[in-house]
Each structure stands twice: as structure tokens, then as C-alpha cells.
Amino acid sequence: MKQMECVFCQKTYSLDLFNLFCPECREPLLVKSPGQLLPVHSEKKSSLERHLGFLPSDEIIPGISLGEGSTPLLKLNRLMDQFNLPEIYIKNEMLNPTGSFKDRGTVIAVHKAVSMGIKTIGTVSTGNMAVSTAAYGARAGIKTLVLVSEETSDEKLYSAAVHGAILIKVKGDYGELFYKSLETGRKNHIYFINSTDPFRIEGYKVTAFELFDQFKEKIPTHIFVPVSSGGHIIGLMKAFKELKKRHKIDKYPAFIGVQPEKASPIAEAFLKGESKYTRIKKAGSVAQSINNPAPPGGNLVLKMIKELNGQIIKVPDSEILRAQSLLALYEGLFCLPASAATLAGLFRLKREKKLDPQDQTVLILTGAGIKNIKILDSSKMVILQTSLKKLDHTISSLLR
Amino acid sequence: MKQMECVFCQKTYSLDLFNLFCPECREPLLVKSPGQLLPVHSEKKSSLERHLGFLPSDEIIPGISLGEGSTPLLKLNRLMDQFNLPEIYIKNEMLNPTGSFKDRGTVIAVHKAVSMGIKTIGTVSTGNMAVSTAAYGARAGIKTLVLVSEETSDEKLYSAAVHGAILIKVKGDYGELFYKSLETGRKNHIYFINSTDPFRIEGYKVTAFELFDQFKEKIPTHIFVPVSSGGHIIGLMKAFKELKKRHKIDKYPAFIGVQPEKASPIAEAFLKGESKYTRIKKAGSVAQSINNPAPPGGNLVLKMIKELNGQIIKVPDSEILRAQSLLALYEGLFCLPASAATLAGLFRLKREKKLDPQDQTVLILTGAGIKNIKILDSSKMVILQTSLKKLDHTISSLLR
Secondary structure (H helix, E strand, O other): OOEEEEOOOOEEEEOOOOOOEOOOOOOEOEEOOOOOOOOOOOOOOOHHHHOHHHOOOOOOOOOOOOOOOOOOEEEOHHHHHHHOOOEEEEEEHHHOOOOEOHHHHHHHHHHHHHHOOOOEEEEEOOOHHHHHHHHHHHHHOOEEEEEEEOOOOHHHHHHHHOOOOEEEEEEOOHHHHHHHHHHHHHHHOEEEOOOOOHHHHHHHHHHHHHHHHHOOOOOOOEEEEEOOOOHHHHHHHHHHHHHHHOOOOOOOOEEEEEEEHHHOHHHHHHHOOOOOOOOOOOOOOOOHHHOOOOOOOHHHHHHHHHHOOOEEEEEOHHHHHHHHHHHHHHHOOOEOHHHHHHHHHHHHHHHOOOOOOOOEEEEEEOEEHHHHHHHOOHHHOOEEEEEOOOHHHHHHHHHO | OOEEEEOOOOEEEEOOOOOOEOOOOOOEOEEOOOOOOOOOOOOOOOHHHHOHHHOOOOOOOOOOOOOOOOOOEEEOHHHHHHHOOOEEEEEEHHHOOOOEOHHHHHHHHHHHHHHOOOOEEEEEOOOHHHHHHHHHHHHHOOEEEEEEEOOOOHHHHHHHHOOOOEEEEEEOOHHHHHHHHHHHHHHHOEEEOOOOOHHHHHHHHHHHHHHHHHOOOOOOOEEEEEOOOOHHHHHHHHHHHHHHHOOOOOOOOEEEEEEEHHHOHHHHHHHOOOOOOOOOOOOOOOOHHHOOOOOOOHHHHHHHHHHOOOEEEEEOHHHHHHHHHHHHHHHOOOEOHHHHHHHHHHHHHHHOOOOOOOOEEEEEEOEEHHHHHHHOOHHHOOEEEEEOOOHHHHHHHHHO
16 A cells, blocks of 8 residues: 655655545645655556556556557657747647546546545546546446536536536535535545546656656656646656656756646746745636636645746736647647647747757647637638639639 | 559559549559568557558658557447447547547658648548648648538638638539549649548558557457548558468458448448449438548448458447447547447447357547537436535435
């Protein structure tokens, strides 16, 4: 049995799936990293199996997996040339089974649920995490509840509901719902796999191990990650800490966590040098997946980003939408605005002369754009009309 | 330079990108399979590079690839148990870069375009192929035209238009538009990468090679494939012919091409034992991606399926929609109806007692369900309402 730890209080606890926050300081508990050197099973085909030694599972059960991970790393030559940028790579997390990085976390948490005999899982989410949890719940044959805020449109829920998850719209404060779900989970023996769940975070580590492999055991200078609850970047940073502990790397990449200006409580605290963030009243960014006024992992992000010498920055919605468009137009990558925030962040660092031409940067593209087609500005699209008869003429005049 | 061949006239031709149908019989030309034994570069990480010897490219250019292929093979234990079915595996083509198998073909065709100095590419499609061609066109920096029928809703085009493709709605017969596009392509030096393009078909072969690897050089007894224009199943069958030529296999899997009843011209001809299909007036299936009244590769499919001893079957829309729902509910796989037609086909063969308990079947899931969320029947979904205060009560009564 792996031990849990609070990195704030520096205390360890034994695992209780229904109490995953520190009883003293209320910050998220993490799975304690093992002290010994861990083997990488490089002969294994699946990414999870290769890195099993780093994960809180004894085995990967094929009947739970949906084939998550092993996502492509692509170099963005055209964008680099066009805007005179240093080397840019993207890690395409959109190619996970339900179209977002969440699957990497869900699969590990569902393994934990199955191994502990849990009959019902749940999550609080309106987007990527809801779909991911519903899909893996269906695959494993576990009843799944998804709690959403009252205002969520039904249509947004269809891709979770199609998997048979029970959707519950809850009237009241959405931030409060996060903690309320854990309380109701304890009472009803439902494992709520929310955004900062420690087993989710363990799953996110695998992205970092894949990057390490894909860069042939070197490391890029910068890794840009969208930041919402904080769970994702915490997992990535934890993985690099484990690599350093194993003496596989001698320094860290600079992690650049990116928040949208209209939902940037962690970036604000970082800028002021504070160790605790202040929740904001209302978040209003177009980047829904990172439009988070009260990130439960915020303080942990601040602590870890300081330790790793990274930074949390903010970017305006206008730059996020422009970056979304550039990725689609120049590189054929259609991602959600939250993912594009990473490119907006890179442009920002470039503008502030904080990047060198020799830098190697990675953008983690977290979610597929097709999930929110309504956000697109159709006024920028070229849609013409003609007839079969006039087709030749229309086309030759286009090419002239 | 690879040679092209007409398998009907048994003549070979040298490559002309603007004349990819046989000048004598008007059937699609194919790339002639090489006579010699071909190496598999098993040390290479990307699937295309491993199988380069089988492809009409001298190299894979990283700046054109979007990380297509290497899709997961998953076993569907829960469905098998629930419905007493033989072994079922799915090949998850939804995890290609733009969410469908089309990417495997597009990447090879765009390689060909780049190597031949083509400045503009195009396609005739309203769905998966439009998006795929637009994305790879953007990635390669090639101007891209997408011709669609007049009635297509703008919204359906957004995920292609976001990549900067020029969308042209054309008034007139959609079947005619296919051939008209090739004519206008010849005049204007535009390479129209339509559904039966021989380089697309070469790309689809790689799925079969991956299956061969994933089954550890054995072969499943049945492979179920949705059939529209015919390009996809032609590619898969061609690959198995090449494996047999290399003496890697000694018999073929039974290919089961599946069409929806309301758009089944190839299945009708197959049932009647005819070698040519008759185009139907109007196709009306809910499975849009295979709702094809006049498949340009139809006769070639009939010829090859006979040679390989497979069959083309049809299934009603009601069974397609049920299969779509079952894949989502039992296995966490949300695919387009066209993909689910494969499972409907499997149920049909089971019902007709044409499957043995020892059979190993593969369903090729071709496209992601998120692309057509509107088709879902929300009356079957569970969406409840409550308040923060009543949440405990709502949940505990749900679990009782």
C-alpha cells in the first residue's frame, strides 16, 4: 500500500479514498514517491506498463484501459518560421481516448477504485473530466455520477450522458460543490475523482515520462501547461522531481503555468510572491476548461512551482483565441482555447525577451477543439457558393 | 516512381496525379504492389516509418505528419459477456489526429502532393475527409479547397474552415461533383484527394499492418469495416494481399464490409452476385459518413471481396443506433453511427449463426462520435436536478 503525504505539513498518512485532503491544512494529499530506484519496463508496448514502477498500481488491467497515452510529439516548423520563435514542440494530449489529458488521470483513479472494490465513482465537472470519468466508468462497469452546476446546458452533457453516467445539476455555489461532493462521497461510499485527486495526479506524471523518452532523455528548456485546478501541472512537476531523484536529470525544465487573465488567481499570487492564492468572485474567461475561480490545488502549485523555479503567468482571452486560430491555420491542430493558452504564453515570454533562440519549448495541448465548435468566429471563415456549371470559373478566379 | 495499375483491365500506367481512374474502364487505379520482399523497419517508432517499404513514399516528412496511426486495439470483454459473443476487438481509428481513419490516407496523399510540387489540393466531402484534408493542408502549408453540397450547414464545415481551407458549396448533383472536381483539378492543377484516391488507399493499408503486429503476426477470423466509397476496405484488403505475397500469412481474414440498408448499393450487388453495382437515387441513412448512393470504388470492392472470400452486408439504421449506444454504455467508446455499423453487422452474423464461439473478430471504429453530437437521443439520458442542500438526499436515494 502506497503512503499519502502532505507536502505542506510534511506528514504521511495511510490511504483513505474518502479523505484525500490533509486533515490539518486542507491541502491535497499526494501519493508519496518511493525512495528506491524504479525500473522502466522499456520492452512493454503501453506507456502505462512501461512506467508501472512509478505508478500506484500493481498492474494495468486491459479491461479498464481505453488505450490512453503514447501521444505524439510534433515540431511546429511553420509557426516557428512565421513568427521567428525558438523551437516549439507540442505534446498532443487531444489524442487520448476521450479527447483530453484527463484520461491519463482517470485510468489510474479507476484502477484504484476497482482494486478497492468501489461500486460508484463520481466527479464534479462540466467538461473534459465529466466525459472522461463517464467513459472509463462505463468501460469498467462502475456506476458513475457527474455533478454539474445548474446553468450547464444539456447539450454540453450529452457526451458524458451517452456513457450512461447519471448527470445531476446542482443549484448553488459551484466552488462549494467540489467539497460538498467529497462529503456526500464519504457518506455514500462514492469515490469522487475530482480534479486534484492524488491518483489522477499520478496518471498525469506519465506525460512527463513520455516527454523524457521522446526527447531521448534530454529535457526541453520550457514546458507550457494550462492551469486550472492545478492537478495537471502538479503531476508533471512531480514526475520531473522523481526523475531527478533517480539522477536521470540534473536540472528541471522551466515550467510555465498559464492562466487566462479573467481566471488567474494562482498567477496573481505568484506575481505578488504570495504562498496562498485568493479565490476570485467570478471567473469570466472564454477558455472554459481553465476558467476556475477557486483552484483546489492552487497553493500546492505555488509551492511546487517555486521549488522548480518555474512561473505562473496570465494571458488575455484575445491572445488565447488568436493562438487557437494560429495552431489550426499553420499546423493543422484544432485545440480548445485552454490548450492554445500555452502558445499565447509563449508569445508573451518572447515579447518580454525571456526566451533564447536556442530554447526548446513544449506546449501541452490538453483538449480537442471539436468539443467546443460554437466558440469559433465564423466571420473569419471562407465559405463560398457556386454551381456545378460555374465551378471551373469560380475556382480559376480563386487561384488567379 | 511507382506504377499505377487497373486491376480490371490488368494494365499498368505511369503516375499522373490528375488521371487516377483507368482511361479504359473508368475504375479507380491502384498503386501497383512491388514484386520483391519488403523490409519492416521494426526499430522505428512511427507506424508509417516502420512500414515505409510498403508505401509509395521515399521518406516520411515529420513536418507533414500529425502523428497519425499506432491506434489502440482493445478487447471488449463487457459486451462479449453481456451478449454471449465471440472475442471482439476494436481498432480505435477515432484516435487519429482529426478523429477519423481518413488521416492515414490524407498524410500519404499530401506527401505525394509535396513531392510533386503541387500548390493546391482539394477534396469533395462534408465530413471526416473534409476536416482531415484541411488539417493536413494547413500543416503542409498547401492551399486547400473543400467542395461540399449546397445543403450542408455552415456549422458542419467549421472544423474544416478553422484550418483556413476554402469551402465551396456547389449547387447540383453531389455524385456528379466527384467527377467534376477531378475535371476542374486537371484544368487548374489542383490535386483532388477524393475518397478512392490511390495514395489515400495506400495509407489505409497501414491499419492492416498494425493489426498484423498487434495480433502478433496471427490474423483474426473476421474484420468488420464500414463501407462508403470503398476506399478504406480496398486499402485494408490490398494490405493483406501484400502480406500473403510476402508469405507472412497463408489465408485471409474474412472481411465483412457493412453498409446501412438505406445506402447499400454494394451490398445489394453482392447479394445478387453481380460484379457491378447500380447507383441508387437517394441514400437516406442516419450514418452520414457511409450514406453514399454512388460509391466510386464500389465495383473494385466487389471484385476484391470476392477474391478474398469476404462479404458485404447491410444493417438497418435502428440496429446501427443501438450498436452506437451499446459501445458507449458498455465499453466507454463513443463513435459515429458509421463505426457502430460494424457491431450491428457482427450482431447480424451472430443471429444468422455465421460466427463460431472461437472466432476472433475486429471492428474498425472509423470516426469519433463527438463529431455529431446532435444525433444522440437525449430521451435516454439521465439528467436530474437538485440543490446543494438536498444533494445527500438525492444521491442516497439514487443508490438505494
